[in-house]
Amino acid sequence: MEYNIAVIPGDGIGPEIIREAMKVLDAVGRKYGHNFSYTQVLMGGVSIDATGVPLTDEALMTAKNSDAVLLGAVGGNVGGSNWYSLPPHLRPEAGLLALRKGLNLYANIRPAILFDELKAACPLREDIIGEGFDFVVVRELTGGLYFGDRWTKEVDGLRTATDTLVYNENEIARIAKIAFEIARKRRKKVCSVDKANVLDSSRLWRQVTKEVAENYPDVELVDMLVDNCAMQIVKDPGQFDVILTENMFGDILSDEASMVTGSIGMLSSASLGEGKLGLYEPSHGSAPDIAGQNKANPIATILSAAMMLRYSFDLDMEADRVEEAVRKVLKKGYRTVDIMSPEKTLVGTDKMGDLIAQEV
Amino acid sequence: MEYNIAVIPGDGIGPEIIREAMKVLDAVGRKYGHNFSYTQVLMGGVSIDATGVPLTDEALMTAKNSDAVLLGAVGGNVGGSNWYSLPPHLRPEAGLLALRKGLNLYANIRPAILFDELKAACPLREDIIGEGFDFVVVRELTGGLYFGDRWTKEVDGLRTATDTLVYNENEIARIAKIAFEIARKRRKKVCSVDKANVLDSSRLWRQVTKEVAENYPDVELVDMLVDNCAMQIVKDPGQFDVILTENMFGDILSDEASMVTGSIGMLSSASLGEGKLGLYEPSHGSAPDIAGQNKANPIATILSAAMMLRYSFDLDMEADRVEEAVRKVLKKGYRTVDIMSPEKTLVGTDKMGDLIAQEV
Ligand SMILES: CC(C)[C@H](C(=O)O)[C@@H](O)C(=O)O
Ligand SMILES: CC(C)[C@H](C(=O)O)[C@@H](O)C(=O)O
Numbered sequence: 001m002e003y004n005i006a007v008i009p010g011d012g013i014g015p016e017i018i019r020e021a022m023k024v025l026d027a028v029g030r031k032y033g034h035n036f037s038y039t040q041v042l043m044g045g046v047s048i049d050a051t052g053v054p055l056t057d058e059a060l061m062t063a064k065n066s067d068a069v070l071l072g073a074v075g076g077n078v079g080g081s082n083w084y085s086l087p088p089h090l091r092p093e094a095g096l097l098a099l100r101k102g103l104n105l106y107a108n109i110r111p112a113i114l115f116d117e118l119k120a121a122c123p124l125r126e127d128i129i130g131e132g133f134d135f136v137v138v139r140e141l142t143g144g145l146y147f148g149d150r151w152t153k154e155v156d157g158l159r160t161a162t163d164t165l166v167y168n169e170n171e172i173a174r175i176a177k178i179a180f181e182i183a184r185k186r187r188k189k190v191c192s193v194d195k196a197n198v199l200d201s202s203r204l205w206r207q208v209t210k211e212v213a214e215n216y217p218d219v220e221l222v223d224m225l226v227d228n229c230a231m232q233i234v235k236d237p238g239q240f241d242v243i244l245t246e247n248m249f250g251d252i253l254s255d256e257a258s259m260v261t262g263s264i265g266m267l268s269s270a271s272l273g274e275g276k277l278g279l280y281e282p283s284h285g286s287a288p289d290i291a292g293q294n295k296a297n298p299i300a301t302i303l304s305a306a307m308m309l310r311y312s313f314d315l316d317m318e319a320d321r322v323e324e325a326v327r328k329v330l331k332k333g334y335r336t337v338d339i340m341s342p343e344k345t346l347v348g349t350d351k352m353g354d355l356i357a358q359e360v
Numbered sequence: 361m362e363y364n365i366a367v368i369p370g371d372g373i374g375p376e377i378i379r380e381a382m383k384v385l386d387a388v389g390r391k392y393g394h395n396f397s398y399t400q401v402l403m404g405g406v407s408i409d410a411t412g413v414p415l416t417d418e419a420l421m422t423a424k425n426s427d428a429v430l431l432g433a434v435g436g437n438v439g440g441s442n443w444y445s446l447p448p449h450l451r452p453e454a455g456l457l458a459l460r461k462g463l464n465l466y467a468n469i470r471p472a473i474l475f476d477e478l479k480a481a482c483p484l485r486e487d488i489i490g491e492g493f494d495f496v497v498v499r500e501l502t503g504g505l506y507f508g509d510r511w512t513k514e515v516d517g518l519r520t521a522t523d524t525l526v527y528n529e530n531e532i533a534r535i536a537k538i539a540f541e542i543a544r545k546r547r548k549k550v551c552s553v554d555k556a557n558v559l560d561s562s563r564l565w566r567q568v569t570k571e572v573a574e575n576y577p578d579v580e581l582v583d584m585l586v587d588n589c590a591m592q593i594v595k596d597p598g599q600f601d602v603i604l605t606e607n608m609f610g611d612i613l614s615d616e617a618s619m620v621t622g623s624i625g626m627l628s629s630a631s632l633g634e635g636k637l638g639l640y641e642p643s644h645g646s647a648p649d650i651a652g653q654n655k656a657n658p659i660a661t662i663l664s665a666a667m668m669l670r671y672s673f674d675l676d677m678e679a680d681r682v683e684e685a686v687r688k689v690l691k692k693g694y695r696t697v698d699i700m701s702p703e704k705t706l707v708g709t710d711k712m713g714d715l716i717a718q719e720v
């Protein structure tokens with residue numbers, strides 16, 4: 001089969017980690033007889049430098065016409081750039097938001113896994129880690145405060161800024177369904193997170209989620225307030241299977257969750273919509289401080305590529321193979337600097353990619 | 361001197377912990393020759409049961425006319441109550457929000473301290489704890505999503521809910537000043553947390569905070585995105601001195617911060633406005649599961665009373681005395697069950713209060 005992948009290296013360490021993910025995809029292609037063809041797309045700071053905007057209409061079109069999008073990272077205060085003196089809608093991140101909205105990728109899936117081999121990197125005490133943890137944050141990605149109307153103007157002589165948080169029942173129902181579907185294939189527990197003691201949108205969220213839950217009698221639904229959830233992720237992450245939440249809460253909680261694993265260089269993410277087209281990117285950022293130094297950990301991007309094989313191309317076996325290859329390379333003791341520990345073998349970005357590709 | 365304190369025991373463990381705080385205040389009064397007089401005020405579930413609303417106008421008036429308000433906790437699914445089947449504006453928490461707004465308490469101050477004696481309770485790994493940490497979250501408390509307009513209605517045939525997040529420059533400037541004033545008496549670092557890459561209100565927040573900072577050249581100001589801050593609190597809490605943020609982000613981050621200390625039963629909070637009148641309450645909730653069992657840790661409430669002595673009554677020496685008494689009792693090995701560890705002496709709520717009062 002032939003698969004067209006729109007590849008967006010982006011900024012900072014983006015190009016280096018994307019290169020390794022492509023290396024691993026090519027190894028998968030050779031082994032299983034698939035043909036992955038890549039179209040490079042500009043987004044973020046590099047796009048601003050080349051075109052003046054963080055995402056051109058043509059770039060969005062290319063992404064739309066692809067079978068899947070693989071993204072490195074965008075933005076960050078890359079030395080010498082002045083991207084952040086531009087107005088907000090022209091900054092690197094605006095490209096990412098436009099891409100999510102343009103492709104209608106309303107479901108962001110971010111696994112928070114404590115890798116057995118990397119327990120030592122987890123910032124939590126051993127007895128809290130317990131048997132380890134493995135949960136998924138399902139974050140609504142095209143609604144809420146991110147895409148509501150906003151304005152700044154003088155009111156009674158004072159500069160006043162307003163953002164709006166809007167959700168309708170359809171937007172809530174479709175993301176809730178995704179969470180329940182995922183939970184069904186896992187430990188069958190959805191924890192829906194909101195602030196229903198304050199927000200109207202959260203009360204609607206809670207109600208619609210409950211309605212959706214009626215179609216999933218085999219899945220348990222629990223509601224949790226966002227402040228409590230922020231505590232529980234630290235106190236007892238093992239209690240979670242699938243966390244379902246709206247855009248802004250999901251931004252905060254999913255980052256907290258990745259940090260709690262201690263292995264943010266390992267965590268992948270997928271953003272999905274109605275069809276098969278998805279956007280796959282590491283959970284971490286563009287890390288401009290180590291860009292171009294062959295130090296970045298490409299594993300999150302490689303595992304994102306595995307998610308792409310699974311969700312967009314239905315290549316489950318191939319996805320398993322990549323995930324297994326990662327585990328084997330870790331087991332053999334190879335580490336990039338972010339996950340290095342005593343008596344392990346330190347390797348650079350490219351070497352890590354080589355090893356995983358070989359293992360495939 | 362005579363000080364009039366409005367006392368709100370509230371729900372769950374509220375009455376038990378408030379009783380111990382009053383015991384300690386009385387000891388302070390006897391020792392230093394102050395007269396603390398208490399007026400009991402109903403709020404939360406007990407007020408709903410007695411009056412039908414979570415805070416009556418008279419109750420608010422009594423609080424307004426006091427020198428300070430000491431609060432236990434409100435709400436929680438206390439057995440047998442059906443407070444949560446009431447419409448939102450009649451639920452227990454609505455009383456707390458009405459009190460904050462009614463007294464114009466726009467500044468919530470929540471210390472996140474790792475107590476030396478309780479390091480074992482901290483969920484973080486020892487090397488991350490390092491020398492320990494001691495920071496303060498300064499949360500805006502009467503604006504943002506909590507108090508903006510909200511409505512739920514049909515739009516294009518779909519149930520649609522909207523909340524609004526509004527800030528004007530004055531609301532931002534006054535809370536920023538509080539953060540800078542506090543930082544000035546500490547390690548002189550303010551970390552202002554926002555989501556300026558998405559929200560208009562955050563961009564205004566960042567700008568006004570910077571303007572305020574010009575009057576505090578001795579204090580360092582750093583901006584941080586909220587998702588990153590949620591990570592940094594787990595990764596390296598020792599980096600923070602004062603975290604300044606808006607209402608909803610502050611709700612999430614301050615709870616995360618208290619959990620990271622591992623001693624939520626120890627953490628006090630103060631909510632302040634323009635004058636000397638303040639509201640003092642533990643950071644934890646009403647813990648209905650242990651209510652009435654003499655198990656609750658009264659220390660957070662006792663330390664909140666100490667904050668009251670300091671901020672509302674300017675009784676710094678007396679406040680120091682209370683804080684020292686708490687430390688001494690901990691050093692002698694007394695523990696309530698939430699902070700119990702091997703070879704320590706387990707005591708109940710009342711005994712803990714007695715010990716601290718004696719020590720004063
Ligand atoms: C870059 C930023 C706009 C983005 C977000 O807030 O969604 C990022 O933090 C993320 O989580 O993917
Ligand atoms: C009870 C609730 C409305 C309140 C809030 O969200 O402010 C609480 O969580 C707090 O932090 O004091």
